[in-house]
Amino acid sequence: MRAEICAPCCAQEREVTLDCPFECEHLRDARRHEKTPEPDPASLPSPDIDLNDRFLQEHQPLIVVAGRLLLVAAMDTEGAVDNDMREALDALVRTYRTAESGLIYETRPNNVVAARIQARFQDEIAAFRERIAERSGTHSVRDRDLLGALVFWQRMEWQHNNGKRKGRAFIENLLGLLPPSAVQPPGEQPGRIIVAP
Numbered sequence: 040m041r042a043e044i045c046a047p048c049c050a051q052e053r054e055v056t057l058d059c060p061f062e063c064e065h066l067r068d069a070r071r072h073e074k075t076p077e078p079d080p081a082s083l084p085s086p087d088i089d090l091n092d093r094f095l096q097e098h099q100p101l102i103v104v105a106g107r108l109l110l111v112a113a114m115d116t117e118g119a120v121d122n123d124m125r126e127a128l129d130a131l132v133r134t135y136r137t138a139e140s141g142l143i144y145e146t147r148p149n150n151v152v153a154a155r156i157q158a159r160f161q162d163e164i165a166a167f168r169e170r171i172a173e174r175s176g177t178h179s180v181r182d183r184d185l186l187g188a189l190v191f192w193q194r195m196e197w198q199h200n201n202g203k204r205k206g207r208a209f210i211e212n213l214l215g216l217l218p219p220s221a222v223q224p225p226g227e228q229p230g231r232i233i234v235a236p
Contacts, residue, residue, distance in 0.1 A: 075201045075208065084193040085132055088186070095191070098184055103217070104167060105188040110213045112159035118152055121200045121209040126153035128193040131160060135186035 095102070112127070113119045126148040133146040145161075148154050168180050199209040 073201060073208070075199065078197055082197070084129070084197050085190045088190045090187060090191055090194075094187055098188060101180065101184055102188045102191050105164075105185065106192055106213055107217050108160050108163040108167070109156075109192055110210070110217050111163060112156045113210045113213070115159060116152055116155045119156055119207075119210065120152075120204070121196060121206045122204070123150060123152040123156055124196050124209055125193075125200065126150045127156035127160065128189060128196055130154075130157050131189050132186065132193055135182050135189060138182040139186060 109124070109128075113124060116123070130146045130148045130153065134144070137144045137146070148157060164180075164185070171179050195212070196209045199212045200206060201208040
C-alpha cells in the first residue's frame, strides 16, 4: 500500500518501519547522502578466502552471473531485505565450503525469507550449470570458483548494508550494477539468464 507520509516521518522511519520502493525519489536522494556505518574490518566475511586480483579477473563472468542470480532471487522473494541476503549468502558460502571439502550438505537459514532466496539461487545456479554442460559437454563451474564468487558478493553486502531493519541498500546496489534488462533478456522465462555461446 502506498500512501502520503510527512517529511519527518519519512526521514525517521525510512527502511526502519517503512518498506520504501526503489523508485521513491526521497529514498534515492537519501541514498546519495546516506552515511553507511563503517564496517568493522575484524568482521570481514570469510577472511580466510583470498579474492586476489587474478581470481577476480579470471572469474569475472562467474561473479557477474552469481550477482545476477542473487538479484533475481531477491527481487522474486517478497519482503527480501539486505539482512535476508546476508543470511542467504552466509548459508550459501557454508554450503559451498562443505562441498569443497568433499561432503554434500546444504546449510539452510532459519529465516524463511533468506531460505527462499537461497533456494531460488540454488535452482538458478543448477539450471546455469546444466546449460554450461550442454554447451561444453562438461560441468565447467567448479564449487571452489562459485564459493569465491559468493564470498565476493558476501563482502559487497557487508560493505553496503546500511544497518536498517528494512534496509535494501545492497539489493539496490545490485540492481544498479546488474539492471533487470541484464537479468532477464527479452523473451526469456522470468529470472533466467542466457549464457553467451
